[in-house]
Structure formats: C-alpha cells, structure tokens
Amino acid sequence: MMKRIRQQGFGLVEVMVAITLGLLLTAAVLQLFVSNNTTYRTTNSVGVVQDNARFAQDLLSKELRMTGYRGCLSKQNVAITSVLESATTLTYDFSAGLRGYNNLTATLPTELSNHLTGDPTPLANTDLLLIQGPGNIPVPIVANNNAAQLFAAPSAxxxxxxxxIALITDCSKARIFQITGLSAAGPDAAGPDKVNITHVSNNNGAHAYVPGNNTSDWDPNKKSDKFGTNAELMSYQTSTYYLATNSVTGQPALYRKLNGGLATPLLDYVFDLQILYGVDTNSDRQTDSYQTANNVSNWGNVLTLKLQLLLGSEETGIVPKKQSFTFNGATFTATDTRWYMPTTITAVLRNRLN
Incomplete structure (x- = not known):
C-alpha cells in the first residue's frame, strides 16, 4: 500500500492576507517618509528665512547706526565741502547723509535713473534707500598737510x-575727495612713520579715477584747506539698497550698490521693502512722526528709520495653504505656498542725536 503524502503550504486566503499586510506596512513606511520629508523641508525653509532675516537685521542696523558719521563733527551742523567732480549727482552728493524713494514705478526719477545706469531695474511699488557713511575705522593724520598730499598713520x-572716496575731518570742518595715490614713508623731520596720500585732479585727463577731483591744490595756509594732527581720515561711501529681480533665480532679491559700482544681490527671496522715516518736526532732536519718503521735506531732520521687509522661502509647497497676514499696515495675501515672514528693522541715526 502506498503511503499518502500530505502537502503543506499557504492557501489563497493566507496569501491575500500577507499581501494586504505587506501593502499596509509599505504604505505606512512611505507615509512616514513623506511626513519626515515634509517636516524637514518646512523646518529647513523656515530656518533659512529666519537666518536671512537676522542677516538683514545685523547688516542694515549697523550701517544705519553709522549713517552720517563725521568724526567729532558728527553731531554738529557743519556742512561738508567736496572737491569731487559730479559732486551734485545722487551718487556723489554727500550733503544729506541719506535719501529715500517711495513706491517706485517703471519711470524712475531722472537722478535715480542715472544713478542706477547698468543696474537691475527696481521692483515696482517698493522703496529704495540711500545711506552715506564711513567704509572703515578712522585713520589718524600724523602731520600737517601740504598743497599736494596728506600724511596719515601707517594703518592707511x-x-x-x-x-x-574719502572724508577727512577735524572738529571744525570736513572735506570729501578721492584718493589718487598712497605711498609709505619712513620717519623724517616732519614726523613719524606715515603714509603719503595724494589727491590729484582729473582735469588734465591723466588719470582714470571716477568721479575724480576738481582740484589738486589745497592751500595749507588757509584754514579751510589745512588738516593736521587733530584730523582723521576714512573712506566714505553711498550705499543704495533696493529690490530687483535676480536674473539667476528669477525671484526678487535685496540689492546693494556702493558708490558708482554695479549693484549686486545681497539677499535672495526678499519680496517687498517699505520704509518709514522718523522725522523731527520741531527741532528738538526727537522723532515726532513717521513719514514715507515722498513726504519728507528735509532729510536732515530724519532721526530714525523703520524698514519693513517681506522675506520668503526658496521653495513652494512649504505651507498647506496660502498665507495671509498684515504687512505695512495692509493685508498681504500670498499667491503661492512659500513660507513668508515679515521683519521690521528700526534704527536710530545716533550721529544726529544730541
């Protein structure tokens, strides 16, 4: 008699149950992956935007605080004289210390259009700010100047x-000019180690400095031209901040332009810039009201600034629905699912306070 062999294995029902459980497990793993990936993208995007906001706060606050610094003349109402060519253009007119433009349109004011020649076009309905101040710590003057040169400390x-572009100042006057040469010199009868600084005129076309000086000769016998050991020297610059589309990302960015150089992107994904100016209206050196640039009649009366920036994430799909919140006194409603964050920078122009 043949022995019956009993077959063993899984039945159809068992196989279907196993497949179902496997699919459920796979779905759970995929869901966990998607959830973790979404959390990572959101956390990373929020972190980058917050870092960008801190960077803007630190940089702009520092520059704004130094606006109008003129050494010991900073808080005195003494006009700066300039020997620069083009000293009345927006780029090289250092008389006001700062200027602003409100809600720019496609047609820029002539002086601003000339200033931004070759630069990206500002975004419509955003503001622009020009601030002027030192580009480095002051360098002491170590000997009285002669007609052709100044004598500065070796740190120059x-x-x-x-x-x-440089500013030399003592406690009675200040002058803007362009440096055309620096050379180290050893100690001599005139004093210690020093750097000879020349300020040659461009009138003869011999130099390619822009904008150049309109005179080479400073008469040290005149008080207005004499700068001695009570003076200090520093580079001086016009910094222009505005928004424009970055051609690389195709998105708005905060641009910075130094003097007459080309504007370069400083911070990407900045979607709006609005500025209010704290103005002293009764000459008590206290802020009495905040005004937009088009309402400021005297830039010398601006004591504080309030910059409002709207920053956003690089990626879309960061938030489940489009954001809506108050920005610049109005409701901002996003057109996409980026994560947006408003930030406000309030700075006191301390060189204008008594």
Whole structure:
C-alpha cells in the first residue's frame, strides 16, 4: 500500500492576507517618509528665512547706526565741502547723509535713473534707500598737510586704497575727495612713520579715477584747506539698497550698490521693502512722526528709520495653504505656498542725536 503524502503550504486566503499586510506596512513606511520629508523641508525653509532675516537685521542696523558719521563733527551742523567732480549727482552728493524713494514705478526719477545706469531695474511699488557713511575705522593724520598730499598713520595702507572716496575731518570742518595715490614713508623731520596720500585732479585727463577731483591744490595756509594732527581720515561711501529681480533665480532679491559700482544681490527671496522715516518736526532732536519718503521735506531732520521687509522661502509647497497676514499696515495675501515672514528693522541715526 502506498503511503499518502500530505502537502503543506499557504492557501489563497493566507496569501491575500500577507499581501494586504505587506501593502499596509509599505504604505505606512512611505507615509512616514513623506511626513519626515515634509517636516524637514518646512523646518529647513523656515530656518533659512529666519537666518536671512537676522542677516538683514545685523547688516542694515549697523550701517544705519553709522549713517552720517563725521568724526567729532558728527553731531554738529557743519556742512561738508567736496572737491569731487559730479559732486551734485545722487551718487556723489554727500550733503544729506541719506535719501529715500517711495513706491517706485517703471519711470524712475531722472537722478535715480542715472544713478542706477547698468543696474537691475527696481521692483515696482517698493522703496529704495540711500545711506552715506564711513567704509572703515578712522585713520589718524600724523602731520600737517601740504598743497599736494596728506600724511596719515601707517594703518592707511591696509584700510584705504587708490580710488577710494574719502572724508577727512577735524572738529571744525570736513572735506570729501578721492584718493589718487598712497605711498609709505619712513620717519623724517616732519614726523613719524606715515603714509603719503595724494589727491590729484582729473582735469588734465591723466588719470582714470571716477568721479575724480576738481582740484589738486589745497592751500595749507588757509584754514579751510589745512588738516593736521587733530584730523582723521576714512573712506566714505553711498550705499543704495533696493529690490530687483535676480536674473539667476528669477525671484526678487535685496540689492546693494556702493558708490558708482554695479549693484549686486545681497539677499535672495526678499519680496517687498517699505520704509518709514522718523522725522523731527520741531527741532528738538526727537522723532515726532513717521513719514514715507515722498513726504519728507528735509532729510536732515530724519532721526530714525523703520524698514519693513517681506522675506520668503526658496521653495513652494512649504505651507498647506496660502498665507495671509498684515504687512505695512495692509493685508498681504500670498499667491503661492512659500513660507513668508515679515521683519521690521528700526534704527536710530545716533550721529544726529544730541
């Protein structure tokens, strides 16, 4: 008699149950992955935007606080004289210390259009700010100047360079000019180690400095031209901040332009910039009201600034629905699912306070 062999294995029902359980497990793993990936993208995007906001706060606050610094003349109402060519253009007019433009349109004011020649076009309905101040720590003057040159401390060789727009100031006057040469000199009868700084005129076309000086000769016998050991020297610059589309990302960015150089993107994904100016209206050196740039009649009366920036994430799909919140006194409603964050920078122009 043949022995019956009993077959063993899984039945159809068992196989279907196993497949179902496997699919459920796979779905759970995929869901966990998607959830973790979404959390990572959100956390990373929020972190980057917050870092960008801190960077903007630190940079702009520092520059704004130094606006109008003129050494010991900072808080005195003494006009700066300038020997620069083009001293009345927006780029090289250092008389006001700062200027602003409100809600720009496609048609820019002539002086601003000239200032931004070759630069990206500002975004419509955003503001623009020009601030002027030192580009480095002051360098002491170590000897009285002569007609052709100034005599500065050795640190000038590392803090200054040919072509710099510079401000020299003592406690009675200040002058803007362009450096056309620096050379180290050893100690001599005139004093200690020093750097000879020239300010050659461009009138003869011999130099390529822009904008150049309109005179080479300073008469040290005149008080207005004499700068001695009570003076200090520093590079001086016009910094222009505005929003424009970055051609690389195709998205708005905060641009910075130094003097007449080309504007470069400083911070990407900045979607709006609005500025209010704290104005002293009764000459008590206290802020009495905040105004938009088009309402400021005297830039010398601006004591504080309030910059409002709207920053956003690089990626879309960060928030489940489009955001809506108050920005610049109105409701901002996003057109996409980026994560947006408003930030406000309030700065006191301390060089204008008594």
């Amino acid at each position: 060789m590392t803090l200054l360079k040919d072509g710099d």
